Amino acid sequence: MHLHLPFELAHPGFLLAALAALPALYWSRRAAGRVVFSSLRALPLGGETWRTRLAWLPDALNVLAVIAFAIALAGPRVGDKSSRVRREGIAIMMAVDVSGSMRAQDLAGEQGATCDTEGRDPTRLGAVKRVFEKFVLGGAGLDGRPDDAIGLVAFARYADTRSPLTLDHPNLIAAARQLDFARQDEDGTAIGAGLELAVQRLADYKARSKVIVLLTDGESNVHDIDEDQAIEDAAKAGIKVYTIGAGTTGVAPICADRGDGRSQLMQMGVSIDEALLRKIADKTGGQYFRATDKASLDRIYKQIDRLERTSIEEERFLEYRQYFPFFVGGALVLVTLALLLRGSLLRRLP
DSSP states (O other), X not given: OOOOOSSEESOGGGGGGGGGHHHHHHHHHTSSOOXXXXXXXXXXXXXXXXXXXXXXXXXXXXXXHHHHHHHHHHOEEEEOTXXXXXXXXOEEEEEEEOSGGGGOOTTOXXXXXXXXXXXXXXXXXXXXXXXXXXXXXXXXXBOOXXXXXXXXXXXXXXXXXXXXXXXXXXXXXXXXXXXXXXXXXXXXXXXXXXXXXXXXXXXXXXXXXXXXXXXXXXXXXXXXSOHHHHHHXXXXXXXXXXXXXXXXXXXXXXXXXOSSSOEEEEEEEEOOOHHHXXXXXXXXXXXXXXXXXXXXXXXXXXXXXXXXXXXXXXXXXXXXXXOHHHHHHHHHHHHHHHHHHHHTTTOOOO
């Protein structure tokens, strides 16, 4: 049988002091003030009045006061549940391909591909933004990353930082929601540039572990920054890179303009440089994943979420609300009331 108290006791052994209530009651009842009569008939109303019926009250108040003092000594307290101790988190940089091929809709899920996009985004980029939001904030089987600094890089022909590493996750998600496809004159896939920028953002950040999640759906066709140099820089900085190849093999549905101002679904040829993505992951100690539909993309983020949840030893400091002053005050009130009653309404004859 377990006793569930509304508070915990810092020093429960002091509850034994409550046993002092027994001798306190004994000495209180032995106090002077008793007169011996030959017969109770000599007293008014046969010897019983409201005062005689309440004569025990001061003794009981003294007993309660002793118990209250014992509880105060035991240190009643309640942990402040509103406080959260921050753990030493990790630093994660998300590098997302925003090239035109990310308009393909093979990751649309059960709702399927459509040109009627009102109210939803069936594109690959839309699917990535949704699962990234759950990865950061939690939901759909993900716990979120409240203690991790997370940033966001977008790349097509060029790479740019959409959010620096931050613990302000609502603003990070606001930046992710604003991700859009590269303009036609900036289209392309510069995997080396996206990786190198993410490495630079992580290199000087102080964290127990540094991770890049790089997602692309194509082949690197812009080599202004060499992929091998970016891989080497990541390895030197101790940054682990998880790469994700997003999309089906061969063809994928895409909503395209058919020339008369109207759109229709068409099939687009797609290919992913899996060899490069595997190389990046292998040389940095990460892993390569392939997402061919929405469900597999969700599973990949869950797996990365589990892989990067390191067990960290920490000394936790929990703030307590102390309640012993209330019991001390209550005990003093009880003792004072007992003395007042014993000296006035319920006094005993000498």
